[in-house]
Amino acid sequence: MSPRRFLALLAILVASSALAQERPWRFVPADPVVGEDFIVMALGSTPTLGAYVDTSSLNFLNGTYQLTAHMGVRSDFSVSDGSWATGAMQAAAAGTFPVRFTQTGGGLSGRSYELGTITIAPTVVAPDPAYRNLSGNWFFPGEDGWGFNLIQSGAGRLSGVWMTYQPVAAEPTPYMTQRGATYGAWYFMPSGRWVTPTHFRGLLYETTGPPVGEAFDRSTVYSVARGMATFTIVSGTELDFVGDITVGGSAITPPSRPGPNRIVRKRLVRLDP
Secondary structure, X not given: OOHHHHHXXXXXXXXXXXXXXXOOEEEEOOOOEOOOEEEEEEEOOOOOOOEXXXXXXXXXXXXXXXXXXXXXXXXXXXXXXXXXXXXXXXXXOOEEEEEEEEEEEOOEEEEEEEEEEEEEEOOOOOOOOOOOOOOEEEEOOOOOOOEEEEEEOOOOOEEEEEEEEEEOOOOOOOOOOEEOOEEEEEEEEOXXXXXXXXXXXXXXXXXXXXXOOOOOOHHXXXXXXXXXXXXXXXXXXXXXXXXXXXXXXXOOEOXXXXXXXXXXXXXXXXXXX
16 A cells, blocks of 8 residues: 555544544534425544545435535645535435434545434425515625525525625635635525515525636536525515525535534615615
8 A cells, every 4th residue: 555545544534533523513404394405514524634525415314314425635635624514405204313424435435423313393384475576686785795686486485696705715726716815605595495474594505617618517517505594584675684604625615624604694685676
């Protein structure tokens, strides 16, 4: 075995050992119901020899939610802060289910850890939304270039894009748009559900791919579940927005810049009422 191969395996083994002791993880929303999409996240490595989560996925197997992460090791074996494995899927059955986290890659056959349990509530009838004309651009006064573009379907459900900023990583990916200390970050909310007639929530995904002008390459297109957006409608021109995002790892954000969840709370106003 070459020295490089040995160091790579050692990095993953040490990261796995630390994870077994700490097992930091979370899921959102905290109270999913049958038919609702939810995310499970777990820290896939610790600061040692560049080990990080490359790709991850969530599946429901034999009554257990299984989060699986394929580990990678940075080519220079430099110290990494770790990265989060994330996976999203639709809740299919009501009950309390165990959640396991498995790491693979680097020659390992798979190391599995019990994270805890998740409780899925039965299906509930979605209430009719109190507002039916929410499509448009919503922004926070005083913060140019920051806002949420909402689209409301004929059935009342919301989708949209959160346009914000993130710190530039120490090693930016080729498709990040750098602007000094930050880069533009867009999070897509494809769907969600009304919890009350004025309260809506949906998962947020980060996506990236080849920019305009370059040949399309499907292998460079990624979509990673990052967190959840919630909206409390105050009026037809004002809403309270909460963005809960976990940043780091899983192919998009470089492993050198992971982070715990960041919660943003803003009163947004409609730009084009």
